[in-house]
Amino acid sequence: MNWVDLHSHYLPGIDDGVKTAEEGAELCRGLHSIGFGTVMATPHIRTAMFENRAPGLRAAHQAFTDVYADGDDMPKLGLGAEHFFDDMFWGLFTAGESVPYPGGHAALVELPRDRLPLRLEHCMFEMKVKKVRPVLAHPERYHPFFKSTDPMDPLLRAGATPLLDVMSLTGHYGRRPRKTAERMLDEGVYFAACSDAHRPKDVAVVAEGIALLRKRVGDEETEVLLGENPRRILAGEADLV
Secondary structure (H helix, E strand, O other): OOOEEEHHHHHHHOOOEEEEOOHHHHHHHHHHHHHHEEEEOOOOEEEEEEEEOOOHHHHHHHHHHHOOOOOOOOOEEEOOOOEEEOHHHHHHHHOOOOOOOOOOOOEEEOOOOOOOOOOEEEEEEHHHHHHOOOEEEOOHHOHHHHOOOOOHHHHOOOOOOEEEEHHHOOOOOOHHHHHHHHHHHHHHHEEEOOOOOOOOHHHHHHHHHHHHHHHHHHHHHHHHHHHHHHHHHOOOOOOOO
């Protein structure tokens, strides 16, 4: 297995993820032990909560990788960010100050839990026009999608790429996100899956989620969601279908 985790929080002390560098290294080793050959740090950028910016995140990631990147028990490490989709994010994006995944072909975005932002479809289309695909973090956790996936259709047409948090399948975030994730899997909505791990103890829950994913969609689709398609996202393939 050589999976690619597009969503984790292993950089220490900058958001709600790990608190120490040693804890971050333990998380990365744990994710590697269950099959992830590459793990992206995606620290939060969110107004009034996590006021992170690209230069500081890059410096923090460099400091972490300088110490911990080597070793057969460590995955390859990369940096992106989990951008909360608000006016501040849009300002950063249009100014070229957001933090896309390595290669600059895609960026992870998070939505408010209880509503879809105004002009969201338009903004996602603009991202796609600028050759940066919006990767939609854990859509199963957003209230507008609990009853139906229909509200996502305009976002999909605009280029959004839904990313499953496998821990949702375990009930880690509650019954409604679990049921929504199961429905979206059955509908074939997701293009990729990730861990969204925040601490070393999450690794066991991620492993449980992957087992449930495999049981629901089979071995071949599991490999596509965790390996093939995340690599396609990072490579910037134009047509993700």
